Amino acid sequence: MSDKLIIGGHEFSSRFILGSGKFDLDLINAAVEHAGAEIVTLALRRVNSFSGNILEHIPAGVTLLPNTSGARTAEEAYKIARLAREAGCGEFIKIEVIHDSKYLLPDNYETAKACEMLAKDGFIPLPYMYPDLNAARDMVNAGAAAIMPLAAPIGSNQGLATKQFIRILIEEIDLPIIVDAGIGKPSQACEAMEMGAAAIMANTAIATAGNIVEMAKAFKHAIIAGRTAYLAGTGRVLDKASASSPLTGFIRE
């Protein structure tokens, strides 16, 4: 069975996207290898930092997803995206526009604006957003290639705090919905995938695990399990047992 994740016309077999912001660079290789991730995010502001160039730590065959972290407005996101492209990071860009230093919640309005500017300039924008249906529609219309709603405040490991709203996005938006930020445990990743999310992006949950390689593996399996369940069609779960005498038993013709 071919079950590919397609983003902006590019095909991926893995539905696990690895964050690199909090990783020890030397461990990225191991985590990619054991978790099977094909997409690795990268904060442009970290490029060229210590240990040489982060680009050198990304194994061959892995697609880079640079992000615009550090941007506070659409214009700043646009500038950072162009710097990323100049640095050889390709056309994919995860839009992060954050105007809040405490919770690091994305600014949907500026994000939609950035989406439009970047799509017009030939980028493949993947907006990180607060799960709001109207904003997601704006981003789709602005040229987004996928929508990346947050599950909970970034780094909080709180799991699917916004579950009901992500569910609405999955129902209503025709693009892949990639759950980003807040996923703390493999079981939560599994739950999101079961619900129909197209992929999971995780960073802190793995970076802060006791054993990074083992946790990366656990996420890989959880995501596959959730996806498989979604494709299989989960059985109905009713609130109450069915009545043995049907209410509609009186109908004759």
Next chain:
Amino acid sequence: MERIDHMKYLPDMEVLEDSDIGERVVRAMRNYDYSKYTAADVKRALSAEYLSPDDFGALLSPAAEPFLEDMARRATLETHKHFGNSVLLFTPLYISNYCENHCIYCGFNCQNKIRRAKLDEDGIRREMEAIAKTGMEEVLILTGESRKMSDVEYIGRACSIAHEYFKNVGVEVYPMNTDEYAYIHECGADYVTVFQETYDSDRYEQLHLAGHKRIFPYRLNAQERAVRGGMRGVAFAALLGLSDFRKDAFAVGTHAYLIQRKYPHAEISFSCPRLRPIINNDKINPKDVHERQLLQVMCAYRIFMPFAGLTISTRERAGFRDNVVGMCATKISAGVSTGIGSHTEEESAGDSQFEISDTRSLAEVIEAIKGRGLQPVLNDYVYV
């Protein structure tokens, strides 16, 4: 010498008529009675997901001292959650030690007989080149506080040169007006550090006898003017040991808290300097603030504002610094020399502000960080 009113703005000092943050900080500090907290308050604070200013007050109180180990554990968790394994590195560069202020605890004070010097543009370039060669990507430009000897244009020029050699440029200079911060920002600086020294205005008056710095409220509102001038981040500190350190630390946290609430995009960070001996006065010692108390303050900052940066200075010994990174500190200086011209000359042209305790090079600090399983990061910033 006649002393001017320390609460009255001098001409040319911008007044933020529409802001009450400074007053609120001072009022909160005056009302802060750390003797009222109990062990139960401390436990409640430690188990709160998001801490209130009152919880922060509990963590700074003597009642929290027996809980230092618990605080360190919680702080480590928060640091890990928000910063992962990353530890940022920077080096300070002193470009001038002329000072017009008379602060009785400071080596730069205008009455202290030290060798004064100011780097010209070539000198600044040479020093920066030497620092950049070590691999450093972030620099903090410092001056003594003299508008005459190091005017805003001079500091702006230094920032422009720094922008050529470094990815990230901060300044720790005299407080400025909003339009002057905007100018320095245009020149390439994006972070402003101002130490309030002490938030107790009476004590402040006794310690700062002359100069622009004597004006307490102008200094107090520096961070707000810097943010309005377009700076990305502002750093807060009290020089612990000058006054009641618990009250001062409470004021520092409250100040940062109020700025962050009003300007949610501003990046907040803390420094935790303690008094150090200076040239011609080796009797200065942070008597009340032992390492245990310093660590309590640092952990309290971390737990109260887990997203904020926290810098540990070379005033502290290597063993202390190495242990607090990853626990509560997120940024550490390395390759530090507080004299003027001392990165390129064997004998610096100007004397230093204070004695440093940790003289390790960048490479040595990097090795120490890696040895603790942490990741040294030389830049986490993009100037846009």
